[in-house]
Amino acid sequence: MLSLWVYMIYCCVGYCSTVPSLRYVNRHGNDVDVVESLGASRDLLNNNENDVDSRGEEWDEPRSESKALDDNAMTAFLNETKKLPQAIIIGVKKGGTRALLEFLRLHPDVRAVGAEPHFFDRNYVKGLEWYRDLMPKSLEGQLTMEKTPSYYVTKDIPSRIYNMSKDTKLIVVVRDPDFLGLKRVVDGKYFHFNPAKGFPCLKRPESTSKPHCLGKTKGRTHPNIHPDVVQKLRDFYKPFNMKFYEMTGHHFGWD
Template sequence: MSYFLSFAFLFVVQIHGAPPEFLQEEFGIDPIELDSIQASNMSDVSTSPPPGTSKRAPQSIIIGVRKGGTRALLEMLDIHPEVAAAATEVHFFDWDENYAKGFEWYRDLMPYSYPNQITIEKTPGYFTSALAPERICAMNSSIKLLLILRDPTERVISDYTQVYFNRLENHKPVQAIENLLVRNGVLNMRYKAIQRSLYDVHIRNWLRHFPLEQIHIVDGDALIQDPLPELQKVENFLNLPPRIVSSNFYFNQTKGFYCIRSDGRERCLHESKGRPHPAVNNSVLQQLRAFLREHNRTFFRLVRRTFNWQ
């Protein structure tokens, strides 16, 4: 399943024609990760698809959120034998230039899958896109959506951290996080990292097109601490037979997070994941938390569920 990921994503990058710096900074694709994808074995181009398989539209989409754990969720679901994982960050429903290419173009980016498998793609940008909900609904109004969220304040800092390191690696100037979070003593609401953490604003748009029952929210903080319970909930939501077990995960003391064990192989998320966050001025941090608190309460009411966010 997972061997389709590298080729398909590289194919997307080539078609988009987007420069690496653009993909890195705007969409959270780490430069080392991109290099790894580009250096991967390209023999799949000429490989015939396995007999009995076909390319199908996804039956489920991981719609976000950026820096919420979408990559971890996709990799962990890919353990399941009845999951066919597509390229990450396909950007069909949120990029107008891709959406204009049509549904057949989109489906051609999906992996070959067997009839008993569920095709899943993930693009974190969908959650915050104004157009993605309506477009996905037009494709399949009964599709099952996966939304992985984490503490929105921590998500802001993680968002900053990724862009910070990407800019350093591209020899671009960087700013302290406080200078981006606050302007003239007030929160800088034009800062995209803050906008992405207004979960209540974005979920309203999705609930205009999909009932809440079709959106399963994965607790990204819980997934990091103990992956199995969250993945079992996803299996149940997707009507998949329970195949993911505790032995599929082991805690890597060096990296500080869980890694994956399947098909006789062990693998961890890329070293760019789990980077240490910068220390943030406490008064600025409290200002951000206070602002997000009311948005969190509204979000809890909308999804009829609470999370352990500070």
């Protein structure tokens, strides 16, 4: 670790071209270039560059003015590690998964990657270490999350997630998804109404940064649907809803 910091400082003053490549041997016995491994997560954005909802923006981490001089803060920084997600938002598409993720990211006990990893459907062959490296660093007790709605419609996803960890919670947006065991933190002071967009944006109360709004594809006006069409949809989905109630052990009372 000390060698890595010295190397990075050396690079900052413009001498990288004259310094031998810093390398290490990973757990699989492969020789890896540190600088190349630091850029590995760029593959995520490259893979999803054409997917509008995949390009989630990152929040600025709230830091107090004295944090750099705080011994406890430095200890916490050194104890941060990357963990595989303990909860994954898997769907449904266009059901508010981005909004849910951004609301959860407001919570101090939640760390989540903004972009959609698409690990279990598009990048599974890259392995769990690649997947873990995409995750943000977190402390003991913090919950690591990601969201990829296409997991909901991909056949092999349940078994793949189970093989990673049978304790990982899967979140499907229906009406009231609230079972992560988090203490209540987010309230009215975390929201700032944006008159141009016509809906609230998110803001950390302790932060001086500007409000964080969802993308322009969010908050669109829903079209008016003829009541007869709505009734036909209700009739069609009724048996599927009943089966869903049995599977979850919860009756949502949908028509």
